Amino acid sequence: MAQMKFMCDAERCIECNGCVTACKNANDVEWGIQRRRVVTLNDGEADEMSISVACMHCDDAPCMAVCPTDCFYKTDDGIVLHDKDLCIGCGYCLYACPFGAPQFPQQNAFGERGKMDKCTFCAGGPAESKEEEYQKYGSNRIAEGKLPLCAEMCSTKALLAGDAQDVADIFRQRVVHRGHKDGAWSNNPQASADNLAYDAARKG
Amino acid sequence: MNLLTAQAPIRVPRSGKGLALGIWRFLVVALVLMLSLGFTQLAVAQAEPDREMRTAAPSISADQWRQVRSGETDANFRDSRFDSNYNLINSSGETWRQLRNRWVSPFGLIAIGGMIAVIALFYFIVGRKRLDEPRTGRKLFRWSLLMRSLHWTVATLFITLALTGLNLLFGKFVFRTLFGDAVWAWMISASKVLHNYLGPIFGVLLVVLLISLLKDNIPKKHDWVWFKKGGGLVGKGHVDAGFANGGEKAWYWLLASVGLIVVASGFVLDFPNYGQGRDTMQWANIIHAIGALGLTAVSIGHIYIGTLGTEGSIEGMTTGYVDETWAKEHHNLWYEEVKDQAMSEEEMAAQKTGSNSGGASATKPS
Numbered sequence: 001m002a003q004m005k006f007m008c009d010a011e012r013c014i015e016c017n018g019c020v021t022a023c024k025n026a027n028d029v030e031w032g033i034q035r036r037r038v039v040t041l042n043d044g045e046a047d048e049m050s051i052s053v054a055c056m057h058c059d060d061a062p063c064m065a066v067c068p069t070d071c072f073y074k075t076d077d078g079i080v081l082h083d084k085d086l087c088i089g090c091g092y093c094l095y096a097c098p099f100g101a102p103q104f105p106q107q108n109a110f111g112e113r114g115k116m117d118k119c120t121f122c123a124g125g126p127a128e129s130k131e132e133e134y135q136k137y138g139s140n141r142i143a144e145g146k147l148p149l150c151a152e153m154c155s156t157k158a159l160l161a162g163d164a165q166d167v168a169d170i171f172r173q174r175v176v177h178r179g180h181k182d183g184a185w186s187n188n189p190q191a192s193a194d195n196l197a198y199d200a201a202r203k204g
Numbered sequence: 205m206n207l208l209t210a211q212a213p214i215r216v217p218r219s220g221k222g223l224a225l226g227i228w229r230f231l232v233v234a235l236v237l238m239l240s241l242g243f244t245q246l247a248v249a250q251a252e253p254d255r256e257m258r259t260a261a262p263s264i265s266a267d268q269w270r271q272v273r274s275g276e277t278d279a280n281f282r283d284s285r286f287d288s289n290y291n292l293i294n295s296s297g298e299t300w301r302q303l304r305n306r307w308v309s310p311f312g313l314i315a316i317g318g319m320i321a322v323i324a325l326f327y328f329i330v331g332r333k334r335l336d337e338p339r340t341g342r343k344l345f346r347w348s349l350l351m352r353s354l355h356w357t358v359a360t361l362f363i364t365l366a367l368t369g370l371n372l373l374f375g376k377f378v379f380r381t382l383f384g385d386a387v388w389a390w391m392i393s394a395s396k397v398l399h400n401y402l403g404p405i406f407g408v409l410l411v412v413l414l415i416s417l418l419k420d421n422i423p424k425k426h427d428w429v430w431f432k433k434g435g436g437l438v439g440k441g442h443v444d445a446g447f448a449n450g451g452e453k454a455w456y457w458l459l460a461s462v463g464l465i466v467v468a469s470g471f472v473l474d475f476p477n478y479g480q481g482r483d484t485m486q487w488a489n490i491i492h493a494i495g496a497l498g499l500t501a502v503s504i505g506h507i508y509i510g511t512l513g514t515e516g517s518i519e520g521m522t523t524g525y526v527d528e529t530w531a532k533e534h535h536n537l538w539y540e541e542v543k544d545q546a547m548s549e550e551e552m553a554a555q556k557t558g559s560n561s562g563g564a565s566a567t568k569p570s
Contacts, residue, residue: 037285100290
């Protein structure tokens with residue numbers, strides 16, 4: 001079974017926000033919700049760096065661990081999905097998520113947040129019909145044998161999506177070619193000179 | 205070096221000898237150029253990783269990752285999401301998760317389960333605290349209708365909030381598998397709505413209750429003796445107590461401290477419309493959960509003592525009147541103050557018909 005993962009190569013990301021637009025378009029998400037975001041560190045400085053962030057479909061997902069309704073589940077492909085019929089909008093997944101992935105359509109008094117929405121790795125979610133699935137969770141490209149649109153449309157191929165092994169292999173080749181002494185992630189204590197392609201995506 | 209030697213052919217040769225020299229020079233230069241080019245290429249191939257490291261945009265430094273982890277964002281931090289106040293990594297999320305799932309949840313369960321177990325054990329071994337003397341049948345007025353209504357409203361809200369809160373923390377381990385998704389979805393959704401809407405009402409009424417009971421719950425010297433004797437459990441005989449005994453005062457001040465903290469942290473969690481951040485709500489949640497679980501555990505003690513544990517206690521909070529014997533045994537100092545106001549059932553009935561409303565005419569004596 002595949003273990004689906006995203007990886008953003010921060011050396012390549014040019015902050016074009018194409019992934020954000022692609023996602024919004026593919027999934028037709030509610031107004032105010034943006035499943036993917038691009039974060040830029042040190043904007044305008046010499047060491048400026050951008051990275052595209054959404055749900056990273058964690059192996060040990062904190063959202064799953066803290067959800068009071070137990071509405072999250074993992075598909076066979078390692079994709080973290082959630083059932084909007086069970087979601088009560090308590091916001092705990094948002095407190096726990098390292099990446100700020102869960103979002104809520106509202107933020108009203110008495111904890112009225114509506115149903116949580118997050119990146120589904122373009123794998124839809126639980127629903128009776130295709131129409132309902134699209135309306136609630138957006139497109140299910142995985143069912144059509146396609147990868148998430150954000151990564152597919154990334155102009156610099158900074159954002160990679162797919163099986164963790166394939167993503168790691170691509171990144172490893174890049175790192176070997178670049179020859180960074182510590183696997184593109186600076187001062188990675190686990191990287192060593194004889195292991196140029198230390199897999200930052202999985203262990204760093 | 206190449207550039208320097210390459211300048212040589214620019215000199216214009218003036219004679220045949222000079223021309224020959226010129227051609228010779230040209231050939232040497234070409235050779236040097238070719239050789240040096242070859243060497244350069246070799247050097248480039250060898251130095252490529254180093255050179256890329258020198259020329260590439262510097263990758264993010266350890267200090268910047270530290271900054272990301274710490275949650276600081278400087279003026280040059282950008283997030284493309286509208287209205288986002290998040291850092292790149294929410295590093296306190298994992299701390300919150302571990303605190304909640306590994307400490308608060310299990311120890312909350314231990315506190316409440318332990319309380320139930322201790323009380324059950326106490327009940328089966330020591331049994332109910334019965335009145336030592338027979339009842340006199342004469343009653344003392346203890347709780348006005350207003351106070352009783354307030355108490356039972358707050359009590360009902362407290363129990364509702366405790367049960368829904370427990371469901372939010374532990375329900376998924378029990379009820380989802382027990383009842384299936386359809387019932388569970390309804391159950392947990394109702395829990396959240398009840399908790400969020402009744403919480404603020406509880407908060408307001410708790411403050412009203414605390415204010416109206418403050419006068420009776422000022423700590424006195426005899427309360428200390430009450431505690432040293434374990435409320436009468438240690439040694440023989442009853443311990444001195446006024447309108448409220450040491451235990452009741454402890455429960456009052458617990459509600460006045462922890463209770464208010466739980467209410468305050470609950471407000472932080474319940475009103476995200478004021479824009480408080482994730483980090484604030486993480487801490488509010490931990491404080492709320494610890495306080496509420498603790499209060500729930502202690503409340504079981506309060507409920508036991510007030511109902512099953514002590515004969516005659518519940519009457520005060522249901523009818524408003526307590527038996528003279530009960531007052532003498534459990535609140536002797538208060539009894540001394542009000543004993544001349546004791547009435548028989550007949551007198552009470554007469555007073556009720558006389559004034560047409562018992563609750564209004566009787567004033568609380570303490």
